[in-house]
Amino acid sequence: MKKNKSILFEKCRDYLKERINRIKSSLNDLDEALANEIKSSAGDKYETSREMINAEINQLSGQLKQFKEQEEILELAIQRKESGKIQLGSLVKTTAANYLICISVRKLEVENEIYFAIGANSPIAKNMLDKTEGDSFSFQQKEILIREVQ
Template sequence: MTTKEHLYTMCEEYVESRIQRILKSLKSIEEDMENEGKSSAGDKYETSREMMSEEWNKLSNQLKEFKQQKDTLKLAKNREGSKLAQLGCLVKTSASNYFISIPAGKMELDQEVFYAVGANSPVARLLMGKTEGEEFEFNGIKNKILSVE
C-alpha cells in the first residue's frame, strides 16, 4: 500500500469512528427521551426535553458534516493523479507534509508526520494549483513544494 493509500485509510477510519460515536450518542438521547416521557411531568420535564432536543440537533448537524466529509474523501480517492496540487494529493513541502482531503489533523505513518487538511483550509488554498519546485508563503514563512503525488 502506498503512503497515500494509507492516509486515505486513516482518514476513512477517522470519519467512520466519528460517525459511529455520534450515532451512539443519538441512540442514547432517543432512549433518554423515551424514558423521560414515561416518568416526568411539568416544567422539569419540558426543560429536560428541550435540552435533549438541542443536543439531538447539534449531533444531527455534526453527523451531516461527517457524512459530507466521507463523500469528499470518496471524491478525493477517485481523482486521477496530478502534478498540480489538488483535492486528493499528497504534497510534501520544506516545512510539512499535507494530504489535501478532509480536516482530520495530524497523522503519523512510518515515522513521518502528515497533516490531513480540507481543500478550503488556508494552507490547502495556498498549495492548490502549484507544482513541485514552486514556493509559497504560509504564516510569514517561505516554503518550497518538494513533491506532489
C-alpha cells in the same frame, strides 16, 4: 509514496467512521432518554428535560451531517486522478511539512513520517492549489518549497 497515500486515506476513513459511530451511539442514548422522559411525570421539569434532550439531539444531528459531508469529500479526494498539480486528493511534501489535501483530520504518522490531513479550503492548502513540484509559495511570512506532489 503511493502506499503511504493509501494508508493516509484509510486513516482518514477510520477517523470519520469512529466519529460517526460515536455520534450515532450518543443519538441512540438520547432517543432512549427521551423515551424514558415521555414515560415519566408531566410538568415543567418534564418539559425542560425534554427540550434539553431535543436540543442535544439537534446538535448531534448537525455534527453527523457535517461528518457525512466530509465522507463525501474524502471519497472525491480518493477518486481524483493525479495531474501533477496540487488539488483535492494530493499528497504534498514541502520544506515545511507533509500534507494530504482532503479533509481536516489531525496529524497522522506513516512509516515514521508525519503528515497533516488538511481541507482544500484551509489557508495553507489555498496557497498550494494548482502549484507543481519545484514551485514555492509564501505562507505566514515563510517561503516554502514544494518538493514532491502525488
